[in-house]
Amino acid sequence: MDESRPIFLQIAELIESEILAGALLEGMQAPSTTEIAAFHRINPATALKGVTLLVDEGILVKRRGIGMFVADGARDRILARRRATFDDDFVTPILAEAAAIGIDPDQLIDRIRKAAPR
């Protein structure tokens, strides 16, 4: 776990990433908070807080007495949000590092083109 951020946010992001990767499909049952806590060796209340965040955001839905399931449309909602924050999360830092070592934006674009798999 990353020391600088709350664990519950990291748990929520991990579950989202599994949905994005197709490891958890819409309609499938999500791992229980007990399973999440045991797997990551974290406090169950913290795991529950991460899951609750995803319920509040409509990514997971609770079926009483059964457990948590991946909501319909969850993948699209996660994609939309991650695309919205992509510039802040990735583009701005890479531009800052490029500027610090004397790579201008055009050169950066060339480098990205070369590095991208075809």
Place this chain on the structure above:
Amino acid sequence: MTSTATAPPSTAAIQARGLSRHYGRVRAVDDVSFAIPTGTICGLLGRNGAGKSTVMQLVTGQEFPSSGEVLLDGEHPVENARVLSRVAFIKESQKYPDDFRPKHVLAAAPSFFEHWDADFAARLVDEFRLPVNTRIKKLSRGQLSSIGVIVGLAARAPITLLDEPYLGLDAVARQLFYDTLLADYAAHPRTILLSTHLIDEVADLLEHVLVIDDGRIIIDAAADDLRGRAMTVVGREGEVEAFVRGRTVLHRDRLGSIASVTVDDVTAADRAAATAAGLELGAVSLQQLIVRSTTVDDSTGTAA
């Protein structure tokens, strides 16, 4: 409607109010107040001699407060059998009769703990490889600790206090303890107060953190709120010093013209500002935060 009218207000499992214990001039515990919510795993962290064990002895009625009070489920613990039957207290330096063997401890446990699970205890004896027929005097420090860990877990007491429960346990046995604690807590929720100085190892298991230093509580917070509360800023000395001016500085290091300064009470905006200023940010673990908060650091000019 008398049944609803008589329902007691929800109380903390453990509540201390102005709690003090003085030995002559030594203030082992000095005007401490805290509340541990029912059903949480709480860490009681601090240096040796900070007052952790005294707090636990006060909580379990084994020591009398010099002033203030402590309540368990809203009741005073001292000589209160009804309250103490719900409490398991595993002491760092538990003493046993000279001719005792671990099997005697396990046989006696059900009469102290009404929720004692003998099958669970037997499983733990196997997993921790505790020799139950050896005289306790002959056991290693780690084996002695494993008796406490087994009794503390198998007691399933609604209020469980574990004081440095795993001195001498090796890394494998400690991991076994953490995993068993989490699994059993999930299946049988209860209030657990755990004191330890292996902070990095338990940080992720805790829901709440109390840090005691020199008899006083200096941190009382949700564990997740403490993550990211402090950060280390690294860069050219002048830029770092400009950024940290007016902030709570916990620690300073210097390497040539590069400064590394740990600051407390950091917001997301602070992080963005530091990054924009070209400074490197480093995470500060709970252990580092506590080390920095409980050390008199000459470089900051204050007792941090």
